[in-house]
Amino acid sequence: MSEEASPPVPFWRSVRQSLRGEEHDYTALPLNRAVILLAVPMVLEMVMESLFAVADVFWVSHLGKEAVAVVGLTESVMTLIYAVAIGISIAATAIVSRRIGEKEPELAAQAAGQIVLLGVLLATGLGIVLGYFAPNILRLMGAGEEIVTLGSGFARLMLGGNATVFLIFLINAIFRGAGDAVIAMRTLWLANALNIVLGPCFIFGWWIFPELGVTGAAVATNIGRGIGVLYQLWHLAGHHSRVKVRWQHFKPERKVIGAVLSKSGSGIVQLLISTTSWVGLFKILALFGSSALAGYTIAIRIVIFALMPAWGLANAGATLVGQNLGAQKPERAEAAVKIAVKFDVVVLSLIGIVFVLFAHPLIRLFTQDSEVVAFGTQALWIVSLAFPLYAAGMCFESAFNGSGDTWTPVRLNFLCLWLGQIPVAWVLSKTLGFGPLGVFIAVPVAHSLLAISSGLLFKRGRWKTQKV
Secondary structure: OOOOOOOOOOHHHHHHHHHHOOOOOOOOOOHHHHHHHHHHHHHHHHHHHHHHHHHHHHHHHOOOHHHHHHHHHHHHHHHHHHHHHHHHHHHHHHHHHHHHHOOOHHHHHHHHHHHHHHHHHHHHHHHHHHHHOHHHHHHHOOOOHHHHHHHHHHHHHHHHOOHHHHHHHHHHHHHHHHOOHHHHHHHHHHHHHHHHHHHHHHHHOOOOOOOOOHHHHHHHHHHHHHHHHHHHHHHHOOOOOOOOOOHHHHOOOHHHHHHHHHHHHHHHHHHHHHHHHHHHHHHHHHOOOHHHHHHHHHHHHHHHHHHHHHHHHHHHHHHHHHHHHHOOOHHHHHHHHHHHHHHHHHHHHHHHHHHHHOHHHHHHOOOOOHHHHHHHHHHHHHHHOOHHHHHHHHHHHHHHHHHOOOHHHHHHHHHHHHHHHHHHHHHHHHHOOOOHHHHHHHHHHHHHHHHHHHHHHHHHOHHHHOOO
16 A cells, blocks of 8 residues: 555644654655644744744843944844855755755765755855844944943854854754754754853853853854764764765765755845845834834744744745655645645734733843833834734745745845835935834735735646756
């Protein structure tokens, strides 16, 4: 009896199997089960990432709104690094998943080795330059001298030590593309659990640790994620991974690097457009003072808490798209995305309702500053209104990326975020005098347009013909 014709497996049994990391052929399993097996560890992976984002700003908020502003400004610059890392990650997932779908594990391992090599070189170069100019970057972002003095150490460590974050993104993308979602999940759980435990120790000087203030948050992040990278490399060396990388796979291969760069380039541009639009929003908000900036930072960290797990479902769809296109099953790839969209919309709709109803008490968990609470509540309430559309949009964009069609999201992001979100935020906040409220409104407007446009292009189906 074929696996497609076998009796359906109960939901909770599928969940248990997904967490054990069993190897499956995702091009042959019943689609609902394939989505569950991939999505559960991916969602749990992102839950821990979300939990860390919230825990980090929770502890830092005890140091005052200036410290929160430091984190917000630095993280807005870190998004540029994330853009490069995630851009290459998009290529990693597309290429590795396609090779796995074609039943070519050696070619998948070769691509993985070149991706890691490329990541190390890029992260090192970015770290040297951005770490050295960290104080000037904070000033460029609109920070006053008080915030620059307070936050230079944090910014230097986060920007200069970006390799730990960079490599975690890249190597986890390799695991996801191969269908090793459990390894990716365990990596982030290990790294971020260490971050959460070490964060307050280094910030407040608990037990034997030095009191480093906001800089301690950066120390904890680099230690936790550095250990996570070592754990990833151990698995890539052949321990329980479908992609087994050997030393020869790190030898530069022009053809493979060219293919990675070809797909990465558009992925990086895609994420740079998206993330620099967020930098633009922070730059506009900085004009209205540290309270508006701190409130928005807290609200966005809470939003990320919800969106990160939703990305887990979207990533499951991307992996299934790549593997099924590699197996010459385009209609199955399309059906997988529709299942991921359905699940994601339901989950994020429920979370969005909770955020709308309880925005004020959620913000007050992080700060008692009445002005910061007011801005944060307003931002969280408004941004959460469009959660169902965020869910659909991220699944459609992940499907394009999983197929190797990375230029479609580039065009969509440029149209909706740079030609939409930034101008709308400026006009509403400055020209029409809405202040920070105008910036908050621009976010759901732009991302709703992005979701609708992505859905229409997905339905046209040109992504099914992409070559990787």
